[in-house]
Amino acid sequence: MMSLISLLDILKTVWHIYKAFRQASIILQGGEIVAHTITDDCTNCAACEDSCPVNSISEQGDKRVIDADTCIDCGACVDTCPVNAIHA
Ligand code: SF4
Numbered sequence: 001m002m003s004l005i006s007l008l009d010i011l012k013t014v015w016h017i018y019k020a021f022r023q024a025s026i027i028l029q030g031g032e033i034v035a036h037t038i039t040d041d042c043t044n045c046a047a048c049e050d051s052c053p054v055n056s057i058s059e060q061g062d063k064r065v066i067d068a069d070t071c072i073d074c075g076a077c078v079d080t081c082p083v084n085a086i087h088a
């Protein structure tokens with residue numbers, strides 16, 4: 001019987017493949033992948049950090065920030081923010 005951890009690993013892999021295709025599609029259509037950013041409204045609650053599949057969110061001073069070099073623009077963090085501080 002497949003364990004829950006194996007199932008989560010499979011879902012994570014499928015998620016990454018989907019994102020890779022999405023990024024390729026954006027680039028092929030002449031678009032640009034733009035990292036999400038966190039505004040000064042951030043209350044540093046940390047709710048967004050676990051939602052990021054590529055660990056792009058970290059604490060800096062009294063708020064969270066997104067590393068533009070590693071953010072894949074998936075948008076997963078946006079809905080986790082209670083004060084709507086994350087934008088594309
Ligand atoms: S948009 Fe996706 S990759 Fe970028 S910081 Fe948010 S969760 Fe991470």
Ligand code: SF4
Binds near residue numbers: 081086
């Ligand atoms: S969820 Fe929103 S308020 Fe909380 S740390 Fe992330 S950006 Fe800041």
